[in-house]
Structure formats: C-alpha cells, structure tokens
Amino acid sequence: MKILVTVKRVTDYEAKLQIDSSGTGVKLDGVNMIANPFDEIAVEEALRLVEKHGGEVCVLSIGSGEATTQLRAAMAMGADRGILIKAADKLDGVSISKIITQIAQEEKPDILLMGKQSIDDDSQQIAQMVAERLGFGQATQANKVVIEGEWAMVVREADGGLETLSVKLPCVITSDLRLNEPRYASLPGIMKAKKKPLDERELASLGLDLKASLSILKLELPPKKQAGEILPDVATLVSKLREVEKVI
C-alpha cells in the first residue's frame, strides 16, 4: 500500500501574530513554525496503516525551502521519503489543490491522507478539491480508519454524531483531532531521516497553469474586546444576568 501525506508548514498555534507591512501577510521573524497539527496526525495514521498492511509513506509539502524541516520531521517519525514543491509566493487553495493533484497523479497512492484543516488558513477545502479533481471518493474528518481489501472503512466526526462510510480505494481521507496521537520521533529516527530521499522541485517544473482565484486584500486583528467585570459573588452574577442583561 502506498500512502501520500500532505504536510503544510504553518505558524505555531501558540504564536502571537502581527500583520506585516504589506497588510496581507503575517510577520514571520521570530515566529516558531510547525507542521500543521492535523497533518502530523495524518502522518501518524499513514505510518500505522503501513505498519499493518506494508507499503510506503511519502510526504509532500508545497511552500518555501524551509518546509524541508517539517518534511524531515515527518521522515523522522517514519515516513520513507519526501517531495517539496518550492513556491516563492503564497498560493490560493485552488492552486494548491492542482499541485497536489498533479503529484498524486504521478505517485498513484492508494490513499491520500491530508489534514481536515490548516490552522492558518482555516479553509477546509483543499483535500475535497483534490478528491474531486482525481475523481476519488472521500472521507473527511476521520476519527477511525480501517482498511478492508479494496475499501477503507472510515468513522467520521459529522454534525450530531459519528458517521461511518466505506470508500473505495484510491481515496482521499482527512484527519480529525482524535484519529490518533502522533508519536515522537526517536533519536535513531532523526538520524535516519537525514539520509532519506527528499526530492526538491521548482513549481515551474510542473508546467501547471496556475491563476489565483482568490486573493487576500487585507488582514487585520479583530477589535479587542474590553475585559469584563470580575464580580464579588454568585448573587451579583444572577442579578446582572437577570436585570442588566435580561438573558435569564
């Protein structure tokens, strides 16, 4: 079984962010960068599936050359090799989906495992777009994945409960938070990762015609809410909610 996992380099979820001078990006100096947490979960799931069924895990990132750090980290966890598509500018979701689709067409994985959402763009669209481009079935927000022959049985975190789907391979699966707990890389794993193949390619070499269908005009920090009132006791709270706010 061959599994292709996408890994996006994103700002640390604990970072305090500021808008840069262009007004359309965030300042990255001194900001810690991590692999998108959902993608780490996807890597872990891929490793577990391959440990069980045999095969290979390839990790893919699109972005600046620095994303090699996140790819090496995934290889230190156990992924076999990496592909980095080097792109200078920030790309929109549709363009990223076209790039991932092209690599998937070359690599022909049985499963494309992605994160349900990137914690910077929060757009939750790229995996589904890739599935449609490839004509694959999909199971997003996976909570459990079991391979049964030519099918993947996936329990999804849907609205109002858990939905179980069976998706024909090859397919796209996106990880939700509770799919698994990613392992830490071991020291030998980190040493080995340095020697694993990492194929760095320029975006232009893919020959794709990418035209942005979405652009960011402006980023802004939402207005800061005034911190509220600390009340002395429960009785005061009840009267505030009843008499002032009229919400109970």
Place this chain on the structure above:
Amino acid sequence: MSAIHLIIAEHDGTHFKKSSLSALAAAQKIPGACHGLVLGKNIKSMADAFAKHVPQVHMAEHDGLEHRLAQPYAKVIADVAKSIGATHVWAAATAAGKDVMPRVAVRLDAGMASDIQAVIDDKTYKRPMWAGDITGTVQLHSPVQVITVRPTEFAPVETQVQGQVSAVKADPGVNNTRFIGFEAVKSERPELADATIVVSGGRGCKSPEGFKQLIEPLADQLRAAIGASRAVCDAGWVPNDWQVGQTGKVVAPKLYIAVGISGAIQHVAGMKGSKVIVAINKDPEAPIFQVADYGLVGDVFTIVPELVQRLKAL
C-alpha cells in the same frame, strides 16, 4: 449583471436546517435572484418549507442521493448551478457544507471562500483565519463563486415568500462511497449550534463525574445546550460533537457560561460571538476573563452548585 444565487438547503431527512437560512441571508446581501436546492430522497415537504423563503426551489430527488455523500451531491449541485447559470453557490459552513462545497467549486471551476463572516460586495468577503486571531478580507476572481457561510454571523432570514418548487432531473454520476451508518449523539437538550444558552465545561471540572455533576444541573436549570473544551472531548468525558472552538463548533448564544475553561484562543474562536459571556475559573489570570463580560474567580465545585440553587430560587 445581477447575481444568480443558488442556496443549498441542508436537511436531516425531516427538516431543513436553520443554518441554511443564514446562508440565504448572506446571499441576499448581494442583489440578484435567489434559487434554493434540496437534494435527497422523499424531500418534497422540505422543498415546500424552503420555498416559503426562496422564490424558486429546485428539488433533486434520486435513490443515489438518499445519503448525503460528497461525491454525488457535488455533481448534482454543480449540474443545477450550471443549468440556472448561477454566479454564486452558497451553503452553511457546517460539517456537511464543508465536506461537499469544495468539490462543487472544482466542478464549476470556481474560487471558494470558506466560512465567511461578512459580505463586502459581490466578490469580496471577510473570513476568520488563524483561529479567528486574524480577520482576512478575501476576493474571488472566478466567474462563478462558491461560498460557505458561518451561520452565527448571519441572522436566519425570516421573511416569507410564496416560492415555487420544481423537480429537476438528477444524475448522481460516479459514486465511490457507501454509507454504512450514523451513530447520533442522543440528547434531550437543545442543539449546540442553535441554543440560546450554552453551558460549557473544561478540564477544571476534573473528571467525567465532575463534569456531569457540575454541568448537567446548570444546563437543566437554564434549558441550555452543553458544550466542552477540546481537552474534555479528547479525554473522552463527553461526545466529540460537543467541542466548541476553531476545530469544533462555532456557537453564538445569548448567554455562554464557561466552567473551568482556560480560554485558549482555539476555544475562544468558537464562542466569542456570544452576546453575554460568563467565566468561572479559579485562576484570576486565566485568558477566558479577557473575553468574558462577567467573571467569578473561585472553585467551580462551590460556585456552580450555588449558582444552580440561586437560579432555582428565582
């Protein structure tokens, strides 16, 4: 040229969801004609109900649409969008909307704005990014656009019209997915996303028993829905469906009470739109107090039972 909107009416088999009327509200900010679309099997009553708010409702009935599966749904939505020359295709940013709509965008060669919180003009929207830490203004450049709408930011349309329902021929196309089952979280309480009051518990409730003992009586007393922080869902104390936040549900009730929740930005992302926020936490430095309107500093195991008593006495 004026817009042609197609709004997807999501439903549970008996009722269309109120969040679809929020999607309609967002669409109505851009002048144009509004069409609705209901997909499934035995959906006439829901199409009729949706036609009370939208002048033209298309009804796509097919055995292959019995279960809401992204691949066939996306094809039929895109087919209908093409047949009416839609310029904007809208759905609520529910788990279902997020699952299907990006595939629709590919089929229509459309750009997509996810989870928008405001409409600026016919191609420009505001949306939360980085867990709502940053608001982005984004513009779509494609002739057809796909947009999902954060329901809490748009009050559901209430105005009534006498719309028409017409059946369309649906061809679900290739489907590589089978529906196996659905295990619903059973609850007598209001739905988290629609509730007027939400009581949420965090790790400060200490244990599953502590959560039950603190949160349930308070929620019962206020007829509130129950929410939770990720920490509590991860620990398996409550169903995952109760998670409020960046990667869980977004709620905006009249009253939100956070019990033993620290107020990490990923949690705040899902509740900061609430009208009145109350925080109960023993740590006066807890970030939740930065977003709360009212705070009580102290032990939840003494404060919450007292609150329940005082509410009972009203």
